[in-house]
Amino acid sequence: MALASISLRGLRNLDQTTIEFDRGANYLFGPNGAGKTNLLEAIHYLAIGRSFRRCPDAELLGFGRNVLIISGSDESGERAEIRFDGREKRILRNDIPVEKLSEYFGWLPVVVLLLEDIELVRGAPGIRRNFLDVAIAKAGPSRKGSYHKDTKTQSQDGPKSEGRSQSAEGRSADGESHHQDTKTQRGETSYIALTSEYRRAVSQYNRLLEGGAWGEGRGTRDEVAAWEEEVVRTGVPVYEARRAKLGELLDCAAGHYERLAGHGAVFSYRSTIEAKTGDSPPERSTRGTVPVFASSAELAGSFRQRLAATRERARALGHALVGPHRDDIRITRDGRELRKFGSVGEQRLAGIALRLAEADMILSAGRQRPVFLLDEVASELDEQRSRMVLEMVEERGQMVYAAARRMPRQGSRDREIEGSSGRPQSTAHDASALEHLFGKEFHVEAGKVSEVS
Amino acid sequence: MKLPGIGRKTAQRIAFYLLKQPDVAREMADSIIEASSKLRPCPVCFSLTEEERCEICSDPTRDQSLVCVVEEPADVLTLEQSGQHRGFYHVLGGILSPIDNIGPDDLRVKELVARAAAGVREVIIATNPTTEGEATAIYVAEQLKATGVRVTRIARGLPVGSDLDLADTETILRALEGRREL
Ligand SMILES: [Zn+2]
Numbered sequence: 277m278a279l280a281s282i283s284l285r286g287l288r289n290l291d292q293t294t295i296e297f298d299r300g301a302n303y304l305f306g307p308n309g310a311g312k313t314n315l316l317e318a319i320h321y322l323a324i325g326r327s328f329r330r331c332p333d334a335e336l337l338g339f340g341r342n343v344l345i346i347s348g349s350d351e352s353g354e355r356a357e358i359r360f361d362g363r364e365k366r367i368l369r370n371d372i373p374v375e376k377l378s379e380y381f382g383w384l385p386v387v388v389l390l391l392e393d394i395e396l397v398r399g400a401p402g403i404r405r406n407f408l409d410v411a412i413a414k415a416g417p418s419r420k421g422s423y424h425k426d427t428k429t430q431s432q433d434g435p436k437s438e439g440r441s442q443s444a445e446g447r448s449a450d451g452e453s454h455h456q457d458t459k460t461q462r463g464e465t466s467y468i469a470l471t472s473e474y475r476r477a478v479s480q481y482n483r484l485l486e487g488g489a490w491g492e493g494r495g496t497r498d499e500v501a502a503w504e505e506e507v508v509r510t511g512v513p514v515y516e517a518r519r520a521k522l523g524e525l526l527d528c529a530a531g532h533y534e535r536l537a538g539h540g541a542v543f544s545y546r547s548t549i550e551a552k553t554g555d556s557p558p559e560r561s562t563r564g565t566v567p568v569f570a571s572s573a574e575l576a577g578s579f580r581q582r583l584a585a586t587r588e589r590a591r592a593l594g595h596a597l598v599g600p601h602r603d604d605i606r607i608t609r610d611g612r613e614l615r616k617f618g619s620v621g622e623q624r625l626a627g628i629a630l631r632l633a634e635a636d637m638i639l640s641a642g643r644q645r646p647v648f649l650l651d652e653v654a655s656e657l658d659e660q661r662s663r664m665v666l667e668m669v670e671e672r673g674q675m676v677y678a679a680a681r682r683m684p685r686q687g688s689r690d691r692e693i694e695g696s697s698g699r700p701q702s703t704a705h706d707a708s709a710l711e712h713l714f715g716k717e718f719h720v721e722a723g724k725v726s727e728v729s
Numbered sequence: 730m731k732l733p734g735i736g737r738k739t740a741q742r743i744a745f746y747l748l749k750q751p752d753v754a755r756e757m758a759d760s761i762i763e764a765s766s767k768l769r770p771c772p773v774c775f776s777l778t779e780e781e782r783c784e785i786c787s788d789p790t791r792d793q794s795l796v797c798v799v800e801e802p803a804d805v806l807t808l809e810q811s812g813q814h815r816g817f818y819h820v821l822g823g824i825l826s827p828i829d830n831i832g833p834d835d836l837r838v839k840e841l842v843a844r845a846a847a848g849v850r851e852v853i854i855a856t857n858p859t860t861e862g863e864a865t866a867i868y869v870a871e872q873l874k875a876t877g878v879r880v881t882r883i884a885r886g887l888p889v890g891s892d893l894d895l896a897d898t899e900t901i902l903r904a905l906e907g908r909r910e911l
Contacts, residue, residue: 476860480827480861483827498868498871499832502867509867
């Protein structure tokens with residue numbers, strides 16, 4: 277489901293405005309610092325309830341402004357609004373207040389593609405873990421769950437448009453969408469809830485280790501053992517949820533990387549609790565690999581044993597050394613880590629591949645087509661690759677692309693002509709592809725956004 | 730000061746009412762002071778009582794061999810309201826939480842182990858299904874191992890984050906019925 281419009285008030289340097297988006301491609305251009313990225317931030321904030329640069333709410337509030345209001349609706353008329361008055365944040369979905377961010381999360385799937393995504397590849401492991409946790413959370417329950425049931429109702433009764441057939445937020449034609457969503461989300465423990473419970477257990481365990489009071493009545497062997505067991509109890513479901521999604525995520529990423537780079541790379545999940553690695557031999561260079569455990573009991577056993585084995589070192593360092601919160605994604609080309617040995621170009625492409633895989637997860641879970649927020653990404657790529665990336669984005673969802681320079685329109689037309697012969701995948705969306713490619717253009721300068729006709 | 734279960738609006742309403750009724754306010758204050766000065770932990774179960782020994786612990790019709798372990802005295806009241814538990818209680822007086830500097834010595838675990846060793850058939854651990862409640866349950870179960878007593882944990886019928894305090898009777902019934910061996 278594409279974002280139809282957004283209204284902003286009090287967001288950094290941007291003037292109060294309402295923008296109507298094209299359901300395909302949207303190009304924002306204008307000088308740097310004019311507010312393009314702020315507009316992308318606004319969309320992300322509206323979709324997820326927070327900034328993609330993890331910027332605190334207060335920093336989004338423009339200087340001298342009392343209140344920040346971002347509201348918008350998708351094509352089906354689903355509405356959302358976030359207000360922040362400098363102290364309190366209020367979130368409304370279809371005019372109903374939302375209590376928990378996790379209930380709001382995902383009403384409008386969004387995927388960012390930023391220049392700094394290169395850090396997904398060369399940055400610290402925490403960046404990759406955060407990426408994969410967010411990607412799994414965004415995908416939500418898989419299509420096998422109740423999310424998919426209503427897809428049929430939707431595509432029969434809803435207006436005929438390609439984007440809609442993918443959407444399945446438990447929405448039925450009678451407009452009971454909100455209820456069904458909430459039920460689905462409450463019916464099973466969300467990945468966000470699992471990870472936050474696990475994080476809580478780990479922080480308690482870490483606190484016990486770092487307490488320094490070991491042997492002084494605190495942190496007795498049995499107390500440590502109890503917290504280790506709790507870390508295992510809460511960690512196993514996190515591992516299981518990751519295992520269910522990761523293979524697909526890493527496979528997709530490896531495929532995209534190969535297509536973009538022209539050579540393969542292995543995207544694998546490296547677990548600190550050690551297990552047999554999946555059945556994929558390294559020579560199959562475009563497979564994602566995930567550790568395999570025969571059963572939850574085996575997983576728990578291995579986790580327990582690794583915690584015990586690293587206990588002394590954990591105690592010295594003051595934090596747990598193994599578990600889902602210490603795992604990493606490793607990307608290698610010919611056995612060498614892209615993180616350390618890859619070229620900047622390879623790292624950039626691997627970052628993009630991960631982002632595209634994030635979108636694939638959202639789509640394959642039977643959720644709506646995501647909104648892609650691109651900030652200057654293509655400018656660092658050569659002509660051919662930047663074209664490929666934009667095409668891959670357009671195949672997967674709505675695009676809002678911010679760049680300093682105006683997109684050459686001629687380029688778009690060329691791309692379409694080539695695309696009709698050399699783009700086998702996009703069959704379903706071809707009818708609207710033309711419209712997508714031209715889309716809408718917006719000029720952003722000195723805080724003003726104006727549509728270019 | 731914040732009281733559990735009383736939001737800002739309710740607190741305001743109460744305050745305005747009391748301002749208009751100074752006698753009621755004085756009476757309330759006196760009875761609160763009186764009650765809190767009289768209440769003390771029951772020496773057997775550590776629930777609060779004004780008597781030598783609490784009502785439950787002095788009830789001969791209750792099943793002494795069945796002990797239900799809870800976090801706070803308020804949990805005893807909740808479970809009693811449901812009427813589903815016919816045994817005794819044991820109030821730990823908290824849960825393990827290294828972040829809050831709470832370890833086993835801050836809880837009445839040793840007292841529980843001593844009780845369990847003296848003619849108890851089953852200990853039901855009914856701490857809340859939070860991370861801290863679960864870790865406490867694991868710890869307590871381990872400590873009870875040596876006594877040979879049967880240790881069970883209430884089923885996870887209560888959603889995470891909801892306190893036992895707020896659970897309704899049916900939920901409690903399901904939680905008690907579905908308890909599992911630890
Ligand atoms: Zn008593």
